[in-house]
Amino acid sequence: MKVTQIPFKKTGFFSKTMIDYLEKKEEIQPFYNNFPDISGFHNQIEEKQKSYRLQSRLVLADALKKQYKGFKTSEKTKENIALLKQQNTFTITTGHQLNLFTGPLYFLYKIISAVNLCEELSEKFPEQNFVPVYWMATEDHDFDEINYFNFNGKKVQWNREDGGAVGRFSTEGLQDVYEVFSSHLGNSRNAEFIKKLFSEAYLEHANLAKATRFIANELFAEYGLVIVDGDDTDLKELFAPFVKDELENETSFKEVFKTIDELEKNYKIQVNPREINLFYLGNDFRERIIFEDGLYKVNNTKITFSKTDILKEVAENPKAFSPNVIMRPLYQEVILPNLCYLGGGGEMAYWLELKGYFNKVAIPFPILLLRNSVQVVSEKQEKKLNRLDISLEELFLNQFDLLSKKVVENSEIKVNFDEKIQFLENQFSELQKVAIKTDISFKNAVKAQERKQIKGLENLQKRLLKAEKKRQKDLVDRITLLQNDILPNQSLEERQRNFSEYYLEYGSLFIESVKMSLKPLSLEFTVITL
Structure with a gap:
């Protein structure tokens, strides 16, 4: 195994927002709290220790x-759950949707990054305990985003009627998916492990939340991973005061829009808040709460509440209130002794909209860490x-640019058009000095001729390249075949492939190799040669 680190910027797959964040550009600094380095974690520990109550730890x-009742729990995970009661224990959290059979490869990279960061922080801060947490997005209702995974370039899909929080979905019907998927795996030792993992998860557990917990637990329990399902009455009781505030004051809407007004001057906005950023959750529906005509209405239903009634409902039935993308991060930070949220570029971008809201409700804004990204290259x-x-580094170039570069390098015709264009620009620069001393028509004629000549050279360059x-x-x-093989659909493979492809070839060595390779605080892209 060989590990190579590449700056995120040089892959071309990460947004200006993320690159500026990693480079700590002045324009983005107002939108985050502590930076993901050792000094930042020292500060974050102090902030969280002051604000997180013992009672919350016990709950x-x-x-x-x-x-975890009914699940085989490792001693390390049991120990970590017990440690959460202690005031010197903190979490490092990542979250992910309940994608069928984990979905894209980066599911693994998120969790391994969290595990490795906990291990690194334990060395730097030996008096504290650090627990890796996987937050299951059990209350999401975007079923079309999670009902499939890709295997060897083909989609393995689960078709069923949509409706409600995905974590509550029955696993009925996944027997058919299992039969189709397993028929493509063969009978090797690694294939048998994958079949067993899939069948035990989806054919022996009643709903998608339990099936996903089983898979994550089987893959990562030895590292002490703690898996949290936010669709929980006791946890939502802790969050109830913030739900009431949202219903009465629309705090998130007001504060996030203030932030967006500043953020959008330099960066693309990832999500926009609604007036009320809560859903009402039933057994088979999850619908927005809207305040209209003096009443709180549950969209697409006949359910309505007066102000008194809805506040009473929060107190008596907190599990029915489900935060959306704007409020879910706050929910997480309220119930966890969390220091850092670790996620992808899109996730980091919407978290950057939330600092003002966190400040308003007096909850420490966590450190934001861009998760490790990985490209696997075979020998x-x-x-x-x-x-x-x-x-x-060249592997990640746009395919047109990569082909152009290599064709030019391999060509027997050595014409440097860039030099010739630069020469022309220098010549016309001299003419411009003369033109300034004449009338406007001559000055414009010089500019037009410059554009014409440079355009002509550029066209010749394109024709020669073609x-x-x-x-x-x-x-x-x-080159085309090789790059397409490594980067399917001209995208990072971690967004396209499922872990089962590599597990089928390498077995547990694949996860072990990734764990050995990832250094979360290096803030670089990782290439692993296996």
Whole structure:
């Protein structure tokens, strides 16, 4: 195994928002609290220790014991749940949807990043305890986003009627999915593990939340991973004061929009708040709460509440109130002794909208850490890259740019059009000095001629490149096939492939290799050669 680190910026797959955050640009600093480095964690520990109540710890630990009832729990996970009662214990949290059979590869990378960060912090802060947490998005209702995974370029899909929080969905019907999927796996030892994991998860557990807990627990229990289901009455009772505040004052809407007004001056906005950022949750529905005509209405239903009635409902039935994307981060930080949220670029972008809201409700805003991203390259693929003289950084170039670069490098015709264009620009710069001393018509004529000449050179460059690509067809085809194999659909494979593809080939060695390779605080992209 060989591990190579590449700056996120050089992959071309990460937004300006994330690159500026990693570089601590001045424009983005007002939108986060402590930065993900050792100094930042020292400050965050002090902030969270002052604000997180012992009673919350006891409720959390008790709720988790109930959630794990009926599951084989490792000693390390049991120990971590017990440690949550202690004032010197903190969590590092990542979250993910309940994708069928974990969905894309980065499910693993998120959790392993959280585990590794806890281990690193334990070395730096030996007097504290750090617990890795996977927050299951059990209350999401975007079933179309989670009802499939990709295996060897084909979609394995679960078709059923949509409706309500996905964590409550019955696993009925997944027998058919299992039969289709298992028929493609073969009978190797690794294939049998994958079949068993899928069948025990989905055919022996009643709902999607329990099935997902089983899978994550089977894969990561040895590292002490603690899995949290937010669809829990006891945990929502802790959050009830913030739900009441939202219903009465629309605090999140007001505060997040203030932040957006500033953030959008330099960055793309990821999500926009609603007046009330809560859903009402029933057995088979999850619908927005709307305040209209003096009443609180549950969208697409006949359910309505007066102000008195809805506040009473919060007190008596807190589990019915489900936070949306704006309020879910607050819910997490209220119920967990959390220091850091670890997620992808899209997640980090919407968290950056929330700092003002957290300040308003007096909850510490967590450290935001861009999760580790990984590209796996086989030894065979590495040899092909070397034969084609493609570096790992070049691998991530846009395919057109990569082909152009390699065709030019391999060409017997050595014409540097960039130099010629620069020469032209210098010549016209001299003419512009003369033009300034004449009338406007001559000045405009010089500019027009400059554009015409440079455009002509650029067209010649494109024609030569096209001709060379045609002449070097074999090279173009080899590069195209290799890059498409490594980066399916011209995207990071972690967003396309399922872990089962690599587990089928490498078995548990795959997860072990990833764990050995990831360094969350390095803030770099990881390439693993296996």
